[in-house]
Amino acid sequence: MTRKRRRLYILLLFMIGIGTAAALTLTAFRDNLVFFYSPTEIVEKNAPRDRNMRIGGLVEMGSVERTPGSTEVRFRVTDLQNNLTVVYNGALPDLFREGQGVIAQGQLGADGVFRAREVLAKHDENYMPPEVAESLKRSGRWQETIGQGK
């Protein structure tokens, strides 16, 4: 095999490699991109039902309710304009608290209730998930939460 031939083969191999990467990535993106919605966007943009998505905002004060005798929890997530009821079955993260930022991943049911498979709270006291901060800023209520967030 000559030098030129070999270079050609190696080039061909790498084209195949990049092609594979592109194909794998594109098909995986089609099924696995998870979009983020704020409670307001769910109302305004008519968010799709039965598709994986993330939602986020503040846990509304006084909205956390445990279903007696089970591990199910219901709470409302708000961006201080609209709110969304979330149902979650399982143990909530340590830093989950009313009035604090939260992100949930799951699906929106036909009844407009969000069924969360995963609930993420902030990692520490001074931290607000960027998505949540962004959606609060857009609803024009960001300043109010800075004071009471801590």
Add this chain to the structure above:
Amino acid sequence: MIAEAGHFALLLALAIALIQAIVPLIGAARGDAALMDFARAAAQAQFAFIAVAFGCLTWAFVVSDFTVSLVVQSSHSAKPLLYKVTGVWGNHEGSMVLWVLILALFGAAIAVFGDNLPPALRARVLSVQAMIGVAFLAFIVLTSNPFRRVFPPPADGNGLNPILQDPGLAFHPPLLYLGYVGFSTVFSFAVAALIEGRVDAAWGRWVRPWTLAAWASLTLGIALGSWWAYYELGWGGWWFWDPVENASFMPWLVGAALLHSAIVVEKRDALKSWTILLAILAFSLSLIGTFLVRSGVLSSVHAFAVDPARGVFILVILIVAIGGSLTLYAIRAPSLKSGGLFAPISREAGLVVNNLLLATATLTVFLGTLYPLFLEAMGGAKVSVGPPFFNATFVPLMVPLLFLVPIGSLLAWKRGDLAGALTRLWAAACAVLVIVLAALWLQGGPVGALLGLGLAAWLMAGALVEWAERIRLFRAPFAESVNRAVNLPRSAWGMTIAHFGVGVIVAGITATSAWQIERVQLMRVGDAIEIAGYTVRFAGTDRADGSNYLSRRGIFEVTRDGRAVATMYPEKRFFPVQGMPTTEAAIRTTILADLYIVLGDIEAPNAPGGGAPNFLPEPRPDTAWTVRIYYNPLVPWIWIGAVIAVLGGVVSLTDRRHRVGAPRRSRALVPEPAQGD
């Protein structure tokens, strides 16, 4: 005073780095031995001054000097000494000082142990190393001064985030940085070689030990981080494809590719320009990782900084380093003469496929990690890319790679014998069959898991077969085999051990992904849960306070077939300084499987006004707790396998030909390994 001394030492180190970046380069261009030799002294002095600065910062933390702003932000006088010390790098500024300390350490190591390097190459390598040092020292001095004072000093500090107060995480950043920053040496070697316009087999030999050292540290750092996530976060998982995890995983993947392609440069004088490119990419991805984590573009526990000026500064460093090195590469790489030819079926070709798959896998991880950021920067929708994406792209690329490992390592250089290699792997094929049938009988499906375990067996048995072939086990008299084993080069031992370790990791990942059992249930005192043949009974709770936290721990009695096995104590802790609760999982391991208990929420009203959490007061006897129990089969194998792979790297590092600083020997003194038989 101490803080000012530290600040001054940093400034001196910056000045030295600046000179070290320029003078040796001129010396190398002019062939002036004195100017070139200056680099060695400068590299050691630079390291000494950064060490002084780091020492001063550590001192401020140890004595809780609350006139230093950084100590106030991330330390507390009541914290245990270990976490006072590790708190030094538990924040943005301190971790950057650690970063440059390790960078300078590698520079000094090249200066001290680089006796066998040609003086011009050594001078250029140290000069490039100093350029990186200048960039990051300037970053610290200009945007992230760790020695800033506060006045008046507060009475006490804010403390370190409690979930970072953990021995596993204490040593995770230094190891990770040893890996990340270790690739700077390889980068410097690559850029120096491009400046010289010469890459030969000797270059491959000089670069290998540094690649090995960096890769082994990074492996250990990532494994430690994953282990910490497993026992501390309480989700029963060990890898989440989180952007920050990916940021450390991409340099690892490219480092693994580089490790293999450098062998081809060393042995066969081929793949030179590709290897140079990998060396540049490995460190570029380390820089991108630093940028992602340090600039605040990612939301994660690791992201300390949210100051945009810092993000922009690192971005500029990134563009100059990556853009500059790639431009140099584009100009010089075509002139690198490629050496040895090889057939499509040969060990070189096997290593090319290895590199191809690792590079492709890196590309998919890169796209998945950065696409959401890119989309958002373009003003598009907010999206996230989760584990399903990475499983769908990464796994299909790794399966063929791992399948080819035992075959490739049995092929000879230049022209291999595929049929011969496959015949010699009959024992490995038998092992696969036995394991798959055993798993089918014990667990049943899913098919993917059976194939995964088969792949693990193939890797482990394949590594042993390759080793047995090298020492001609059972084919030569036993004494001869022993003799061959004793004389086998350390690098060959290293390869066998590392590939075996990868097999162990694959077994762990497969089993725990396929057969993890999770139970979430409300439990009152006296309730019991059956899981994987164990009975877990909730016997009550008690208090178990530590020096800087309050804690309530659950008492769980584990029995199997009526016999007591263990008592497990998962905890819920509360750190009053930060006002932050944490969860401590209780884990009992048998090496073959882990039983993992997490104490969740308590069914009790929260104290009004966010005071002490509701789990601290003695609960009523009929209170229900949410309890999560996991049964994770083979999960410890993931970390055991990683440690075995690192061991392989270390053994290979002790190979006489790779030993850093070993005097150059004539070929006659060093027996070459029997190549491919």
